[in-house]
Amino acid sequence: MFGGGGMNPRKMKQMMEQMGIDVDELDATEVVIKQGDGTELVFSDPDVTKMDARGQETYQIIGEPSERESAAAAVEGGEESESDDGGIPEGDVEIVAQRTGASEDEAREALADTDGDLAAAIERLE
CATH class of the missing domain: 2.20.70 (Ubiquitin Ligase Nedd4; Chain: W;)
Incomplete structure (x- = not known):
């Protein structure tokens, strides 16, 4: 410089x-x-x-x-493992948390309440 x-x-x-x-x-x-x-x-x-x-x-x-x-690429490729609670993939939790600004716990709860429906979980938290 x-x-x-x-x-x-x-x-x-x-x-x-x-x-x-x-x-x-x-x-x-x-x-x-x-x-x-x-x-x-x-x-x-x-x-x-x-x-x-x-x-x-x-x-x-x-x-x-x-x-x-990246972890996101693994999620898209279907390689991400499911979490220990309720079979919700960690990648889905991360996507919902990133899209809504919610905590991972809030995202996981919203996914559980919507039977794993990403769009519904995001809508619920927005």
């Missing part, structure tokens, strides 16, 4: 502070990026830097990602 070119790190930090830019290292253990094709990029033990430039936050992730199928 600034092309530091051998500039003293302390001087660089001072210049960034003058420009209203704050940089913080985050102690992240894992970063997951969910992609539109149903896969996830998983960064284990990444180096994450947060830069705040006058209210605009930017995150930089440094590490080697691995790729895996």
Whole structure:
């Protein structure tokens, strides 16, 4: 961004502070990026830097990602296992909770009350 070119790190930090830019290292253990094709990029033990430039936050992730199928893709593919209570798939609970903003317990209860009907459960909670 600034092309530091051998500039003293302390001087660089001072210049960034003058420009209203704050940089913080985050102690992240894992970063997951969910992609539109149903896969996830998983960064284990990444180096994450947060830069705040006058209210605009930017995150930089440094590490080697691995790729895996997302839980949502597994639900759509019918691979998600059912929960221990009433045979309601956990994927359905997550979908209802995400769509309505309800807790997972509320979503599970709405699904149980509607015999697992996703649309009816969502309608009930909205």
